[in-house]
Amino acid sequence: MRRLLLALSVLIAATPAFAQTTTPSEMLRSSVHNVIRPAIKTLSLRADELVADMEALCRAPAPAQLEAARAGFAGAALAFGRVEFVRTGPLVEENRVDRLLFWPDRKGIALKQVQAILAGEDAAAITPERIRQGSVAVQGFGALEFVLFGTGAETLATGMPFRCAFGQAIAANIATIAGELVAGWADPDGIALHLTAPDPAYADYRTQTEALEGLVGLMAHGIEAARDQRLLPFISRDGKPAKPRQAMFWRSSLTLPMLRADIEGIRRMLGLSGIVSDADLASAIEAAFGNALAAIDRVTGDVETAVVDPDQAAALLDLLAATQDLQRLIGEELSASLGLSVGFSSLDGD
C-alpha cells in the first residue's frame, strides 16, 4: 500500500505544467484542491505510518526496526517540507507550525529540553497531554530527530524503552496535528472556502486579489524561509566559516532533502495552480527551479563533508543564487504579471 502511494505521488509530482491560461477563480480552486489538500493528506498518511513504525520499534527493538522508524521519520518530515510553506489557516493556528517543527532554534532550546526529558526518565512527562501542552520545542520533528538520530539513538535498536516511548509520543503528536490540518482544510466553512471564494465579510481573504496575493506571498515567503532559515545558517559565505552543526536535520542527513522538499512543494504549487500565464516568465521560473534542484543534486555528502568539499560548497552557493532568483521571480515578477502588489510593502513588512 505504502509503495503504491509513493508511486502515485511521484507520478503526480512529475511534471508540473507551467504557463497556462487560467482564471483567478480556477487558480485558487486548483491550489486548494490539487495542491494543498493532497499535500496535507499525504503528510497525515506519512505521519500515521511514522506512528506505526515507532510502535513496531518499541514493541520489538531491532536494527531493522530502527531503520524503518528512521525511514518513517524521513517520509513524514519530507511530506511536511512539501507543505510547510502553506502558512495560512490551520497551520498558523494553535502554534501548529512551531509544534511540528521548532526552527530556527539558534540557542538549541529543543536539544536541551529533549535531553532533559531523556535524562529524567519520567513517564508522566511524555504522556500525550503533557507533550501536547508542554513546550513547542519538544512536540515535533526536531525533537523526534534527536530521539531517532542523536547521541544514544543506536540504543533504540537494542531496547531503550523510555527513549522509544518518548519518540512514540512525539510521533503520535505529529500525527494528531497533521490530522487537525486535514480537518481544517476539509472544513466546508473554513480556510478552503475563504481562499477559493473570498468575501468582504471574511477576516482573512476579502477579494480574489487578496487571495491570489496571499498565495503568491506564501510561495515567495516559502522560498525566502528555505534560504534564510535552512541554507544561510550553515554555509560559508562572505569569508565566514561554515557552521554545519547549525544546519537543520544534520543528524539525520536530511538537511538537503528537506530543502528539496520545500522547493518541490512550491514548484508544484506554481505548476498545478496555473498561476503563471506568461510563457517567458514560466520558463524563467522553471529554469530557476531546475538550477536549484541541480545544485541540490550536486551535494552528495552529509552537511559536514559538503561544506568542506569545494565542489559541494560551490553547489550550496549556486543553490543560494537560485533561491534568490526564485524569490525575485515569484515575489516581484510573477506578482507584477498578475497585477498584484505582493512584491513590496506587504510581502514582508517592517
Next chain:
Amino acid sequence: MWQRRAFLKAAGTGFAASLLPRQALALEGSELIFASATLTEAGSYGAILLNERGAVITSLDLPDRGHDITISREANRGVVFARQPGTFALVFDPAGREAPITLTSSEGRHFFGHGVFSPDGRLLYATENDFEAAEGVIGIYDATDGYRRIGEFPTYGTGPHEMLLMPDGVTFVVANGGIETHPDYGRAELNLSTMDPSIVFIDRRDGHLVGQLRLDPGLHQLSIRHMAIDARSRVWFGCQYKGQPADMPQLLGYATADGEIRLVELPADTLRDLRNYVGSVAISADGERVAISSPQGNLLVALDTEGRYPVLVEGLRDGCGLAADGAGFLATSGDGEMIGFAGAAHARQVFDFQFDNHMLRFA
C-alpha cells in the same frame, strides 16, 4: 527620468552630485520635501525626494533596499538607512551639491532602518542590532567628523525599530519591537514565544534609561514598531501582532514620558481590516490627528488624538508610507501611488517606481 538615471550611473555617482540648475532651484523653492525609499521599475533600490506638489526633485541609488530617511537642516544632510538586516546608511546632501557617503555598520551590528539627528545636527543616531547578544543599541555617529561611529547606547530591549527625539531635544523614545533576529537567519523571527516589546525613553546625553513602558503581559507578542509624537508630546505607536491571527488585539496606542501607556480602541471592522499589522504612524501638521497604515490590509486609518471625531478609513492597495500634509496626510504605496487622505487636498499621482514603507516630511 530613466535617461537621467542612466546618466547618473554612467557618471559613476550614486546621487545627483551636479543637479541641473532648475532642479536645484526646485529644491530650494520647496517649502516641504517628502522623501521615501523606493524600488525602481528596473528592479533597483533607491530613494526619492519630492516637493510638495509631488514633483521629483531628485533620486538616489542605493546598494540594497532602504527603509526610513531622516534629514537635518543643521547638518544640511539626509540619511537613508538600510532596511534590516542591512549594513549601509547613505548620507546625502539634499541640495545635491556634494557627493553622498556610505556608512557601514560596525562589526557585529546591523541597522534596523531608522534613526535621527541631534537638534544641532552634529550627531546622528541609528537603531542597530547587537545580534550576538540579541540586544538593541543606538549607534552614535559624529556628523562633524565624516560620520565616524563614536559609541553606542543600549536600548534596554531586543529588536529596536523606530526611534524619535522628543520635543525636549534631549530624550529619545525608542520602540523595542521585542523580536530577536540574527543575520545568519535573514529576517526570521527567533523568539516569538518569549518576546518582550517595550517603549523606552533614553537620555541622549549619557544614554541612561529614563523610563520603560510595557503593555499588558498578555500582549507580549504585540511588537511595538513605529511611532509619531502629537501636540501634547504623547508618543503614538503602531504595532504588529505576532501571536495567533484570530486574537486581533488593538494595534494603536500612546505612551507618555510620565509613564502612561495604553491602547486605543479601534472599531471592530477597522481593526479586522488592519490584519494585525500597522506599517507606519504619522501625526498631522497641527499635531491633533494620528494616521496609521496597513499594507497587509490595504487600509489607511486616521483618528483625532482627543477622540473628538469619528475614525476615518480609506483603502490604498499596499499603502504604507504616511506623512502630514495640509490638514491631513499624504499616503504612498508599493504600487507607486500617492494620495491625499483625511483632509489633504493632494490629487492622486502614480509614479513609475514603488514607494517603500515610510515617507518623511521635511519642512
